[in-house]
Amino acid sequence: MKRLIILLLSTISIGHTCLAQETEQDSLSEITNKNALFNRPFVLQSQWGKSSTAIGGYIEGNTNYSSTDGVSDGFSMELRRFNIFLYASVGDYIKFISELEFEHGTEEIALETALLDFELDPALIIRAGILLPPIGYFNQNHDGPKWEFIDRPLVSTTILPATLSEMGIGIHGDFNLSGELFSNVQVLTYELYVVNGLQDGIINNSSGRTSIPLGKASSRFEEDNNGSPSLTGRLGIKFKTLGEFGGSFYAGRYNRFQEDGLDLDEKRSLYLWAFDYNLNIKKLRILGEWAWASINVPQSLGPAFGDQQWGAHTDLIYPIRKGDLWRWKETTLNANVRMEFVDYNQGDFVETGANRFDQIWAIVPGISLRFGTNTALKVNFRYQWEKDLLGNPTIKSTGYQFGFASYF
Amino acid sequence: MRSKILQYLFVWLAIAACEEFLLEPPVENELLDGPIAGLSTSQQQVFLAGDIAFNDEIFGPESGLGPIFVSTSCGGCHAGDGKGHPSTVLTRFGRQDGTGFDHLINLGGPQLQHRAIAGYIPEEIPSEATAITELIAPAVTGLGLLSAVSDQQLLNLVASQQTAGIVSGSLNYVKPPEFFKPQSFHIPNVDGDFIGRFGKKSGAIDLLHQTVNAYKQDMGVTTEFDQEDPINVQVSSLNTDPIADPELPAATVQNVVFYLQTLKAPIPRNPDDPLVQSGKLLFENIGCANCHLPTMVSGLHPIEPLSEKVFHPYTDLLLHDMGPQLDDGYVESQELSSEWRTPPLWGIGLSANSQGGAIHLMHDGRAKSLEEAIVLHGGEAATSSTLYQELTTQEQQSVLTFLRSL
Numbered sequence: 001m002k003r004l005i006i007l008l009l010s011t012i013s014i015g016h017t018c019l020a021q022e023t024e025q026d027s028l029s030e031i032t033n034k035n036a037l038f039n040r041p042f043v044l045q046s047q048w049g050k051s052s053t054a055i056g057g058y059i060e061g062n063t064n065y066s067s068t069d070g071v072s073d074g075f076s077m078e079l080r081r082f083n084i085f086l087y088a089s090v091g092d093y094i095k096f097i098s099e100l101e102f103e104h105g106t107e108e109i110a111l112e113t114a115l116l117d118f119e120l121d122p123a124l125i126i127r128a129g130i131l132l133p134p135i136g137y138f139n140q141n142h143d144g145p146k147w148e149f150i151d152r153p154l155v156s157t158t159i160l161p162a163t164l165s166e167m168g169i170g171i172h173g174d175f176n177l178s179g180e181l182f183s184n185v186q187v188l189t190y191e192l193y194v195v196n197g198l199q200d201g202i203i204n205n206s207s208g209r210t211s212i213p214l215g216k217a218s219s220r221f222e223e224d225n226n227g228s229p230s231l232t233g234r235l236g237i238k239f240k241t242l243g244e245f246g247g248s249f250y251a252g253r254y255n256r257f258q259e260d261g262l263d264l265d266e267k268r269s270l271y272l273w274a275f276d277y278n279l280n281i282k283k284l285r286i287l288g289e290w291a292w293a294s295i296n297v298p299q300s301l302g303p304a305f306g307d308q309q310w311g312a313h314t315d316l317i318y319p320i321r322k323g324d325l326w327r328w329k330e331t332t333l334n335a336n337v338r339m340e341f342v343d344y345n346q347g348d349f350v351e352t353g354a355n356r357f358d359q360i361w362a363i364v365p366g367i368s369l370r371f372g373t374n375t376a377l378k379v380n381f382r383y384q385w386e387k388d389l390l391g392n393p394t395i396k397s398t399g400y401q402f403g404f405a406s407y408f
Numbered sequence: 409m410r411s412k413i414l415q416y417l418f419v420w421l422a423i424a425a426c427e428e429f430l431l432e433p434p435v436e437n438e439l440l441d442g443p444i445a446g447l448s449t450s451q452q453q454v455f456l457a458g459d460i461a462f463n464d465e466i467f468g469p470e471s472g473l474g475p476i477f478v479s480t481s482c483g484g485c486h487a488g489d490g491k492g493h494p495s496t497v498l499t500r501f502g503r504q505d506g507t508g509f510d511h512l513i514n515l516g517g518p519q520l521q522h523r524a525i526a527g528y529i530p531e532e533i534p535s536e537a538t539a540i541t542e543l544i545a546p547a548v549t550g551l552g553l554l555s556a557v558s559d560q561q562l563l564n565l566v567a568s569q570q571t572a573g574i575v576s577g578s579l580n581y582v583k584p585p586e587f588f589k590p591q592s593f594h595i596p597n598v599d600g601d602f603i604g605r606f607g608k609k610s611g612a613i614d615l616l617h618q619t620v621n622a623y624k625q626d627m628g629v630t631t632e633f634d635q636e637d638p639i640n641v642q643v644s645s646l647n648t649d650p651i652a653d654p655e656l657p658a659a660t661v662q663n664v665v666f667y668l669q670t671l672k673a674p675i676p677r678n679p680d681d682p683l684v685q686s687g688k689l690l691f692e693n694i695g696c697a698n699c700h701l702p703t704m705v706s707g708l709h710p711i712e713p714l715s716e717k718v719f720h721p722y723t724d725l726l727l728h729d730m731g732p733q734l735d736d737g738y739v740e741s742q743e744l745s746s747e748w749r750t751p752p753l754w755g756i757g758l759s760a761n762s763q764g765g766a767i768h769l770m771h772d773g774r775a776k777s778l779e780e781a782i783v784l785h786g787g788e789a790a791t792s793s794t795l796y797q798e799l800t801t802q803e804q805q806s807v808l809t810f811l812r813s814l
Contacts, residue, residue: 206468
């Protein structure tokens with residue numbers, strides 16, 4: 001209650017708080033428009049020593065050395081991401097969180113999250129803002145330090161378009177079921193949001209194929225391209241001993257079919273379904289997701305633009321050594337392997353009856369050294385097979401990567 | 409515990425090491441892409457820019473694709489610089505009338521763009537068209553050497569074939585586009601038309617001519633050389649593309665032309681194998697080599713690696729009447745509709761690598777094996793084809809082995 005009063009006071013009032021010595025009461029009498037710059041609740045809160053804002057983030061980078069069909073571009077290094085989180089407990093049962101991403105230095109700067117949660121009950125929380133649609137597991141759990149592998153899974157980034165942020169509004173919540181009907185079930189979670197949705201880039205692109213990630217138009221936080229929102233949701237169930245399973249979807253019209261009252265195209269829809277799991281079987285951790293996409297693609301684009309895509313990945317993570325290492329306590333050395341597959345174009349050519357390939361398979365063995373849960377060093381070796389649309393000889397790639405990732 | 413780690417590391421390194429071993433660069437003669445030997449570093453830079461524009465630059469609506477098109481990149485039809493796949497076959501149409509062949513330009517001819525970007529309708533063949541042909545993409549390797557053969561050499565070849573009287577190759581004369589700049593070795597006819605040498609019916613005079621047409625007719629991309637998008641009469645007889653023309657600068661087109669000029673000629677595999685050798689001999693004996701000429705010499709050329717070089721394309725670059733079975737009724741310029749330019753056979757053994765694991769030969773890809781292609785030869789090639797069919801199975805096998813080695 002006290003916090004609420006402070007907040008109220010701060011919003012209706014308050015001028016020159018820059019004069020730091022003044023008391024809370026003094027400031028009320030001295031409101032001027034000029035002082036709007038510092039006339040903000042968080043400034044006041046921080047002056048009063050009652051700030052609820054926290055800052056955090058993560059950083060990840062790696063080296064690359066790979067060769068495709070025996071040809072290599074040599075060694076290089078990249079700073080993949082430097083992301084900053086801002087969190088504030090705005091008031092009782094109201095939370096704010098945001099994530100600002102700097103990819104490859106300042107090559108790409110994106111606001112990935114900026115949302116408010118209003119908790120009516122743990123089972124009913126209203127969420128509004130720039131949010132991460134809960135399609136699959138990876139999209140909301142994309143922080144580098146959480147993963148044992150340097151590259152993001154192909155299915156999560158090229159079929160499910162992680163990281164996908166959307167302007168949206170909706171509800172989510174947890175039902176704690178332990179001790180009730182099902183003895184092994186711990187929690188049931190749900191999420192359901194209305195979002196602006198992906199856009200025409202899915203087919204209007206310069207990649208010569210259907211590409212769901214290219215539907216992420218930068219204007220999607222500002223306006224829906226077709227005035228027809230998309231719907232996305234996930235149901236998760238967590239078992240006490242085994243871990244969590246989730247089923248999720250994302251559906252809506254993606255193209256600009258009408259503008260200024262003019263019909264521009266047919267209405268075209270996109271449907272994504274995903275199944276994810278995050279399990280612990282004894283010491284082995286199994287993590288992965290499967291996704292299917294069905295896209296209404298104009299026939300006129302020809303067979304290179306697939307209307308059905310699917311893919312999957314599974315990560316196996318096994319701790320081979322736990323304990324103190326050099327100066328660090330509680331480190332874990334994991335032996336890992338990822339298996340992944342994506343098919344960007346299911347179906348056959350009418351002309352020849354042969355498969356439209358456009359597929360990639362990969363196996364990625366690796367090791368990771370964890371310092372607690374926040375920091376990891378990773379080494380990956382990637383072996384990848386790629387078949388083009390026509391099914392010409394497989395393109396083989398191999399690569400070594402060394403990476404680091406840490407929350408701060 | 410420690411030994412477990414070591415074990416894991418060992419296995420891991422072992423996989424890595426042996427996979428690395430697996431990834432030796434592919435053998436040069438298995439690949440069509442790559443520059444001709446002897447380019448300077450600055451020439452290699454232009455080659456690289458052209459390679460990227462040809463193979464990696466895929467067009468979308470924003471970069472000028474369409475609105476009607478056949479494919480989205482050069483490499484989409486000429487994968488890895490090789491032959492095309494039946495799913496990217498292109499269609500041309502026209503009509504034979506009293507005065508000659510009409511390409512029905514005002515009705516969207518000469519080429520059908522049967523694909524369209526979202527929201528646009530693809531073109532359809534107008535009912536006025538009576539001649540319709542389908543063409544599968546040829547390989548584009550070694551074209552620089554072929555472009556450096558002088559017109560005079562081609563005229564001499566026509567004359568010598570006439571004297572020999574076995575086959576009678578001819579030349580197509582083509583109206584030059586406005587942007588065409590004749591070289592010293594070009595010899596126009598009295599009407600100011602020039603000898604065509606690219607395309608299946610020799611409809612294009614040089615590689616620039618072919619490339620500008622490809623951007624326009626195959627992808628709906630306008631260039632500084634030709635700023636008109638193909639039209640779809642069902643929509644409008646005007647250019648209806650919202651992207652400002654030209655959609656592609658001259659420099660990109662020129663880089664692509666340089667790339668085509670300096671792509672290496674395919675390199676034969678196992679040329680010294682006795683079976684290949686005996687096949688080669690038979691190939692010559694049964695008259696295949698009259699049209700599929702094993703050796704040519706390029707004329708003087710400003711790009712040194714193309715200048716005065718002996719090379720082995722297995723074509724005479726001349727048109728031959730191939731008989732009624734291959735007559736598609738379609739005419740590019742002044743040739744008969746049953747006439748086709750002898751396709752180079754170099755690189756034919758690598759066809760399956762770009763055609764999706766199977767082979768689709770002849771102008772429309774209808775022949776699904778080398779034998780089928782040979783049996784389809786009629787007209788001037790009928791005798792030679794019959795002679796092939798009369799060979800013993802073993803001899804036929806050696807001819808085929810020879811073809812696959814190219």
